[in-house]
Amino acid sequence: MQQHPESASGSPSSAKFEGPSWDNSTVYKSLSAPEIAMDTEAAAKIVVQLKEQAVIVEKAIPTVRTIVLNDAKDYIVAARNATVLFVDALKIVSDQSTFASCAMSVDSSDALAKDLYNKSKVTYSRLIEAYNPVTLFLKLCSQEIFYDFLQDPRVAAEQFNLEQERLLRDTTLSLSEENLIIALNNNGPSAWGTLYGNLSGSIVLDLDLPKGNAKVGLAQAASMLQDADENVRRVAYQGINKGWRTHEESASSILNALAGWRHEEYERRSYKKPVHFLDAPLHSARINKATLDAMLSAVSEAKNESQRAMRLKAKALGKTQLTPWDFFAPCPQFEKPVETRRTYADAISLIADGYSSVHPEMGEFVHMMAKKNWIEGTVGSKKRPGGYCTGFIRSKEPRIYMTYAGGTNEVMTLAHELGHAFHSWVMRDLPFAEWNYPMTLAETASIFGETIVNNMVLERAKSPQEKLAICWTKARDAEAFLLNIPVRFTFESKFYEKRKEKAQSPDELRAIMTESWREWYGDTLSDCDEMFWANKLHFSIPDLSFYNFPYTFGYLFALGVYAQKDRLGAGFYPAYVNLLRDTGRMTAEEVASKHLGADLTKPDFWRDSIRISQAGVHHLAEALAGFGIKA
Ligand SMILES: [Zn+2]
Numbered sequence: 299m300q301q302h303p304e305s306a307s308g309s310p311s312s313a314k315f316e317g318p319s320w321d322n323s324t325v326y327k328s329l330s331a332p333e334i335a336m337d338t339e340a341a342a343k344i345v346v347q348l349k350e351q352a353v354i355v356e357k358a359i360p361t362v363r364t365i366v367l368n369d370a371k372d373y374i375v376a377a378r379n380a381t382v383l384f385v386d387a388l389k390i391v392s393d394q395s396t397f398a399s400c401a402m403s404v405d406s407s408d409a410l411a412k413d414l415y416n417k418s419k420v421t422y423s424r425l426i427e428a429y430n431p432v433t434l435f436l437k438l439c440s441q442e443i444f445y446d447f448l449q450d451p452r453v454a455a456e457q458f459n460l461e462q463e464r465l466l467r468d469t470t471l472s473l474s475e476e477n478l479i480i481a482l483n484n485n486g487p488s489a490w491g492t493l494y495g496n497l498s499g500s501i502v503l504d505l506d507l508p509k510g511n512a513k514v515g516l517a518q519a520a521s522m523l524q525d526a527d528e529n530v531r532r533v534a535y536q537g538i539n540k541g542w543r544t545h546e547e548s549a550s551s552i553l554n555a556l557a558g559w560r561h562e563e564y565e566r567r568s569y570k571k572p573v574h575f576l577d578a579p580l581h582s583a584r585i586n587k588a589t590l591d592a593m594l595s596a597v598s599e600a601k602n603e604s605q606r607a608m609r610l611k612a613k614a615l616g617k618t619q620l621t622p623w624d625f626f627a628p629c630p631q632f633e634k635p636v637e638t639r640r641t642y643a644d645a646i647s648l649i650a651d652g653y654s655s656v657h658p659e660m661g662e663f664v665h666m667m668a669k670k671n672w673i674e675g676t677v678g679s680k681k682r683p684g685g686y687c688t689g690f691i692r693s694k695e696p697r698i699y700m701t702y703a704g705g706t707n708e709v710m711t712l713a714h715e716l717g718h719a720f721h722s723w724v725m726r727d728l729p730f731a732e733w734n735y736p737m738t739l740a741e742t743a744s745i746f747g748e749t750i751v752n753n754m755v756l757e758r759a760k761s762p763q764e765k766l767a768i769c770w771t772k773a774r775d776a777e778a779f780l781l782n783i784p785v786r787f788t789f790e791s792k793f794y795e796k797r798k799e800k801a802q803s804p805d806e807l808r809a810i811m812t813e814s815w816r817e818w819y820g821d822t823l824s825d826c827d828e829m830f831w832a833n834k835l836h837f838s839i840p841d842l843s844f845y846n847f848p849y850t851f852g853y854l855f856a857l858g859v860y861a862q863k864d865r866l867g868a869g870f871y872p873a874y875v876n877l878l879r880d881t882g883r884m885t886a887e888e889v890a891s892k893h894l895g896a897d898l899t900k901p902d903f904w905r906d907s908i909r910i911s912q913a914g915v916h917h918l919a920e921a922l923a924g925f926g927i928k929a
Pocket residue numbers: 300301302714718741744
């Protein structure tokens with residue numbers, strides 16, 4: 299579910315700081331528990347029953363747009379039954395898949411886990427396929443039929459999701475055309491995505507590192523970009539670029555094919571009204587174009603101020619301009635490091651203190667998560683890196699996965715993931731259909747929680763160096779969300795415009811990329827990462843385009859919520875919980891208007907959030923001034 303890209307590191311002396319292992323036995327005792335097979339069988343049975351209902355609904359499909367209520371009674375009953383069955387099976391399959399992937403995260407070589415994971419994937423695709431006629435029926439039928447369908451309390455909660463789907467009615471093609479697109483996807487966009495994965499996985503770089511020569515893959519080279527030694531970072535960056543240069547024809551073919559395919563599809567869908575290349579990403583983000591424009595214009599007018607983070611970092615690293623290999627440079631050490639690691643128990647109580655400052659219930663939630671062993675924090679060589687929050691649907695229990703070894707970054711990851719867990723916790727009594735929120739709203743509780751704990755850590759910092767390290771990370775967030783993500787959006791927009799005319803050569807892609815970097819970073823960068831279009835996976839994801847602006851939205855929206863904390867005082871907590879509860883049944887604009895009285899289509903809301911972000915940059919300036927560095 300939610301992924302937070304903070305990686306963790308464990309050192310031999312980390313034992314006393316290490317986090318606990320989680321307890322998932324409330325779901326299944328083990329991967330060989332008989333209940334797993336029983337559930338699989340139950341899900342398979344439901345799929346059979348579902349198919350029986352779907353066959354009835356399928357008969358309505360050829361005339362679905364014109365059929366009247368009186369002639370649709372049988373279809374409606376079958377659609378309701380099918381929906382109930384679909385949700386039942388979905389819960390089982392989700393729990394199995396989550397249980398398996400949790401086990402795989404702790405030990406990626408676990409064969410039983412892999413087996414269960416693959417099986418649940420197969421059941422899932424069978425389930426979607428079986429339900430497909432009902433999906434189409436509910437999307438394309440008349441309003442009258444649709445509202446009649448919703449009269450059954452068992453399916454009433456599906457209203458919002460279905461209404462969102464129904465917004466796409468005028469751009470839906472005929473059944474045979476839609477089926478053709480799905481059938482061609484495997485060897486079309488999906489295949490381009492596979493090629494990208496294979497390509498990036500097979501590139502081997504020969505790096506001339508300060509410690510000697512090394513042959514490494516792209517992922518390993520990327521982790522070197524966080525090295526304290528600039529020579530390591532530079533060699534890694536140049537190696538990555540050289541690696542992609544060698545494959546630039548393939549990488550540009552992938553990008554051009556994906557965008558070309560989408561343009562073609564959008565054109566076919568434009569039979570009633572023109573479909574823009576931003577329509578699909580905006581729809582899945584559940585925001586409208588005016589909101590995106592307002593956000594981007596506020597971010598753009600703050601550009602100079604955001605660039606200040608880059609100038610400060612340059613000074614701290616002893617430079618006048620940053621280079622592309624400085625983006626992930628760690629905070630420089632100006633004084634002897636003191637022990638800043640926290641034991642897991644200390645981290646929990648610190649986060650609980652922070653959360654309690656909003657409301658005692660939030661602090662109690664943190665303690666409950668720890669007490670119930672719903673957090674995986676051990677240090678292990680077989681564990682996959684990073685952290686995420688997930689959950690079991692039937693027992694309504696969240697889980698957090700990470701590696702905890704005591705570092706401040708890990709405390710922040712824990713605070714972040716606990717925010718996600720809290721979000722799902724306050725939604726647990728809602729119908730399953732209302733649990734699913736878009737990426738734009740998914741980071742609200744996590745970044746909110748992280749911001750609260752961050753301020754608390756800053757207050758309690760043991761040394762100026764520790765304070766600086768925290769500010770360094772915060773300033774990196776400001777730069778990432780207010781400059782780096784906008785670069786990606788600008789690049790993709792320009793590229794999609796140009797791609798309408800013709801495929802873009804690697805030289806042309808480099809030119810668009812460079813232009814986009816300059817537009818946002820101005821002169822704060824000495825060079826531009828001109829191969830970023832190839833190196834960043836996000837541009838080559840087959841299932842979705844513009845996988846960028848929702849990040850900036852999520853960040854600024856969460857800070858906007860944070861800004862209301864002092865303004866609303868005691869009224870804040872209930873408003874906050876209600877806001878979170880509505881994230882799966884309203885658009886982002888509706889959520890903001892109802893709970894914050896904010897209009898997302900106007901830049902003002904965004905300006906407030908940007909001000910909070912830039913306060914973090916201001917703190918960095920103060921922390922650096924303490925070490926005699928002025929910018
Ligand atoms: Zn997150």
